[in-house]
Amino acid sequence: MRQSLGASAAVFTGLHGGRLPIADTLATTTVPAAFKPIAGGTLLGTAPFVGEGNFPLETLVGSGLGGRLLLDLSTLTPETLVTPNDKFFIRTRYPDQLHYDAPWTISVRGLVEQPTELSLSELMRGEVSMGAHLIECAGNTANGRFGLISTARWSGIPMAEVLDGIKILPQATRVIISGFDQHSRSHPGSVAGASWIFSFEQLQTANAFLATHMNGVPLPKDHGHPVRLVMPGWYGCTCIKWVNRIVPVDDTALATGHMREYARRTHQVGKPKLAKDFKPASIDVAAMPIRVEQWRVEGKLLYRVIGILWGGDRTTDALVVRFHPSMDYVPVEDHEHQTNATWTVWSHVWKPNKAGRYPIQLKVDDPVVRTRRLDAGYYVRTVEIRAV
Numbered sequence: 456m457r458q459s460l461g462a463s464a465a466v467f468t469g470l471h472g473g474r475l476p477i478a479d480t481l482a483t484t485t486v487p488a489a490f491k492p493i494a495g496g497t498l499l500g501t502a503p504f505v506g507e508g509n510f511p512l513e514t515l516v517g518s519g520l521g522g523r524l525l526l527d528l529s530t531l532t533p534e535t536l537v538t539p540n541d542k543f544f545i546r547t548r549y550p551d552q553l554h555y556d557a558p559w560t561i562s563v564r565g566l567v568e569q570p571t572e573l574s575l576s577e578l579m580r581g582e583v584s585m586g587a588h589l590i591e592c593a594g595n596t597a598n599g600r601f602g603l604i605s606t607a608r609w610s611g612i613p614m615a616e617v618l619d620g621i622k623i624l625p626q627a628t629r630v631i632i633s634g635f636d637q638h639s640r641s642h643p644g645s646v647a648g649a650s651w652i653f654s655f656e657q658l659q660t661a662n663a664f665l666a667t668h669m670n671g672v673p674l675p676k677d678h679g680h681p682v683r684l685v686m687p688g689w690y691g692c693t694c695i696k697w698v699n700r701i702v703p704v705d706d707t708a709l710a711t712g713h714m715r716e717y718a719r720r721t722h723q724v725g726k727p728k729l730a731k732d733f734k735p736a737s738i739d740v741a742a743m744p745i746r747v748e749q750w751r752v753e754g755k756l757l758y759r760v761i762g763i764l765w766g767g768d769r770t771t772d773a774l775v776v777r778f779h780p781s782m783d784y785v786p787v788e789d790h791e792h793q794t795n796a797t798w799t800v801w802s803h804v805w806k807p808n809k810a811g812r813y814p815i816q817l818k819v820d821d822p823v824v825r826t827r828r829l830d831a832g833y834y835v836r837t838v839e840i841r842a843v
């Protein structure tokens with residue numbers, strides 16, 4: 456095992472040799488205009504979003520399967536573009552039946568020459584920095600003020616390398632990745648047992664990795680300590696925490712219950728029975744306002760909408776906005792898309808001509824960029840303007 460892992464590092468480098476290096480984009484990004492004061496202006500306050508849930512933000516709620524922590528997106532600053540670990544959103548807190556003290560192993564079963572146990576401490580010799588990546592829960596809704604989204608800098612072991620260390624039978628086409636999920640108490644909204652089935656190609660294209668560190672420290676318990684999957688660009692439901700099982704399978708493998716639970720939220724057609732009929736659970740380009748600031752500039756009231764854009768697999772500057780369905784979209788003033796791995800902050804100064812409620816809707820005016828949730832109005836947020 457040790458030998459094959461050592462050998463696989465070279466294979467991995469070869470595989471990815473032609474690709475762009477994993478750039479730590481957030482570190483090189485200049486401070487977006489959104490975070491700079493408006494010249495000659497005074498910030499008076501913010502206008503509230505209305506019609507959303509009042510689930511407490513940045514507060515640990517519940518335990519186990521019912522455990523949640525929502526990020527307060529409205530407070531995003533240049534310093535928190537990488538979310539501090541204690542604010543990173545949580546969907547499912549650590550399983551109380553997990554034994555953290557025992558050395559961690561990952562069982563390998565299924566279409567392999569021999570069932571084996573991978574030792575995490577051995578895998579960790581191949582640990583590398585993987586850069587900043589965003590995770591968004593597929594169930595990120597207005598009810599939680601869209602707080603189920605965060606960004607961290609990760610390090611871990613590329614899945615390509617983990618798989619290179621396993622003697623997989625030739626008929627295998629995909630792999631089940633499962634996590635420990637035994638909780639003493641059940642929870643009405645959540646099914647225990649997280650596992651997703653990926654094709655080898657999907658894992659490689661996404662540059663999937665088993666993360667062991669988050670923002671420079673070992674994964675916190677609630678984020679999958681000691682090891683979780685990160686599937687860059689895919690919804691959080693695929694980023695299995697407490698990974699303890701890897702099972703190569705073929706195209707006859709049934710979709711897992713967890714996949715079927717998330718079928719609609721990951722844009723599947725119906726609830727496919729077979730894993731091979733699941734489309735990649737990737738996040739399309741999406742955008743939403745996170746804060747509407749009220750400014751006084753030369754005696755006049757102005758509003759500046761601050762927002763984020765994330766997801767997708769190519770950058771786009773074709774972001775447009777409107778404040779009412781009857782209005783034409785106009786280009787977002789300050790938007791410079793630099794990465795798909797994390798979010799980009801944009802801003803747009805706006806002068807409504809009367810008080811009222813305005814649904815803020817974003818669109819990408821570029822037919823080659825897929826934006827299924829944006830098209831469906833999923834991220835529309837309504838702001839209440841009380842003074843103009």
Ligand SMILES: Nc1nc2c(c(=O)[nH]1)N[C@H]1C(S)=C(S)[C@@H](COP(=O)(O)O)O[C@H]1N2
Nearest residue numbers: 544545546547592634649678691692695696
């Ligand atoms: N074992 C396990 N892994 C899991 C889950 C779970 O319930 N159990 N939830 C998934 C979902 S739905 C999301 S959105 C992400 C959330 O990761 P986070 O809590 O670290 O933000 O973990 C995923 N991994």
Ligand SMILES: [Mo]
Nearest residue numbers: 592593691692
């Ligand atoms: Mo999720």
